[in-house]
Structures are given as C-alpha cells and as structure tokens.
Amino acid sequence: MEPEQSAAILKQLKLKVTPRRQEIMNCLGREQSYLSADEVWERIKPRLGSIGLPTVYRILDELAEAGVITRIFLSDRKQNYFLCANQEGHHHHFVCESCRRVEDVEQCGLEGVSRDIARRSGGRVTSHILQINGICGSCCQGHAGAAP
C-alpha cells in the first residue's frame, strides 16, 4: 500500500494523517495474511523508533470500525486483522488454517438471506459475518505450510 493511498483513506475517514497510522496500514498491506495487535507492534516498532501498544490497539480498532481492515476470527483469544488489497466491492475471505494466508471470496449469497428474513419475519438485516476456513491450494499440495 502506497503512502498516498493510506493518506487518502485516512483523510476520507476524517482522521489525521500521522506516521503511526500510515505505518500500521503499510505493515498490514505488506502481508498476505492477518496479524494480531502485538504482531503489528513488533513489526512497526523498529520503523518508527517507538510506539505504544495502546496506540496500535486504538488504530486497529478505528480502521476495523471503518471497514478498512477486517477482523479475522480464530480460536486464539486475540483479535486478528487483515488489510485486503481489494478495497472495492463486497466480498469475504478464505483463511488458510495452515499458512494463515487470506484469499478473497467474491461469492456471497446474503442478498437472498436478507430478502428471506424480511419476507418471513419482517426483520431487517444490518450486517453479517462470513469467514471461510480451510486449507489453501499450496498447503494442500504438500507444502506443509508454516504451522502456527
């Protein structure tokens, strides 16, 4: 992710463009997989001289609320975040349990579900969580993958 791109996103969110925010977006943008708050922290510390872990939490939370980054659900007790290169269009993610790689999943049958809920019980859908877990192509093909 280019600096101008992260700056543009931050401006659009009416957040100040600060080195910390940009560095966190750059850090996540460099990865093909998700990271936890402390993993992000370890990676950007050397680049920034110093940064507090609470700042990392605050920024990750802001970006996740804004929808710029996605929360990945795992059985560990941590929150994990992924910055998708594809910021356009509604889609979801396929998460490899072996190598932590995240791939896009375009298909999402949720429009039908929303219609069903409205029709059947008069309810209204405001959001949904969809995450596909599995083993990615390269891990299936004998690459053992880096086990967590």
Added chain:
Amino acid sequence: MEPEQSAAILKQLKLKVTPRRQEIMNCLGREQSYLSADEVWERIKPRLGSIGLPTVYRILDELAEAGVITRIFLSDRKQNYFLCANQEGHHHHFVCESCRRVEDVEQCGLEGVSRDIARRSGGRVTSHILQINGICGSCCQGHAGAAP
C-alpha cells in the same frame, strides 16, 4: 430441552451425564437468545446450590467444540452461546441486535463457495462462520425491544 434429550446428547459425546452439564443445557435451552458464561452462571446457581464459574466455562467450551451450542459473535469482549432448538441440519443464525433473539436461517450458499475455492485455487474448505445481524420482526414493528 428435556433431561433425557440432554443426557442422550452428552452420552453421544462420550461425556458423563452430570447435573451441571444437564443444567447448563437446560438453561440455554429455555432461552430464545444467547447468554454469556456469567449469565449462565447466575441462572443456574440457585438451581444447583453451587457451581463454580470455571466449570461453566469448561462445559460451555466442550459443548461449543462439539457443535451442540453455537458461539455468537458480538462486539463485547465476551463469548456468547446459543443452544438451538433445531439440532438437525446445517443452518445459521439471525441475531437481533435489539432484543438478542436468535432465529434460524436455513439458507446457506456455502456449497457453491466451497466448490469455487476447490476449483480456483485447489484449496479445501473445512469450516465456515456465518452470522446474520439485524433487527428482528417484532423489534422492527415498534416494540422497542430490550436494548442491551
């Protein structure tokens, strides 16, 4: 949920049929909505005389791992659990953000997604998370609903 039913489920999981386990299943079975560990604890304490919170955590975790109860994802920091009356067939849940009611969602377009992932990248889907959030029919119709 009847005692024989909970006993049968526990036997099938090769877990001993104990009063604590049955009471937790009964407690969740009585609800139309999800509960957190401490909420379950508060409700079953008077019925059992005494029970430790760690026991509640252990049992909820066992049941969730076994697929008997479903974890509900919320922005609070807690794990929330729901025991679905419908234990048959693959389905998901519609969670009302206003009154916490949970309804079944039969439709799930995931077979197609699995096929796509296998075809495109050679990956394999092992599990998925799908939860629909919104406002249920009765909350939409002016019933303000018990706000959390």
Added chain:
DNA sequence: CTAGGTGCAAACTATTTGCAGGCGG
C-alpha cells in the same frame, strides 16, 4: 474402583483507560 468432573483460589493476558504532553491541519 478409577477416570473423568468440579470447586476454589490464583494466575494470566489481551485489551482498555486516564491523563499529561505532542503534533498535524
């Protein structure tokens, strides 16, 4: 009887908060 189940107390750890100072617009 014996392995699994449970209570209790204590530990753990991810995450949050308060406040003083810093810096982007």
Added chain:
DNA sequence: CCGCCTGCAAATAGTTTGCACCTAG
C-alpha cells in the same frame, strides 16, 4: 494554536490453570 493523537502506567475483566477432592459409570 486548537483539538486530535500518543506514550506510559495502571487498571480491568474475561478466561484459564493447578490441584485436591468428589462422583458417575
């Protein structure tokens, strides 16, 4: 220069663990 941003230290709270005792099968 104003108000958001950040560091630091400390608190918070949900969840887990260790171990001795208990009970279902």
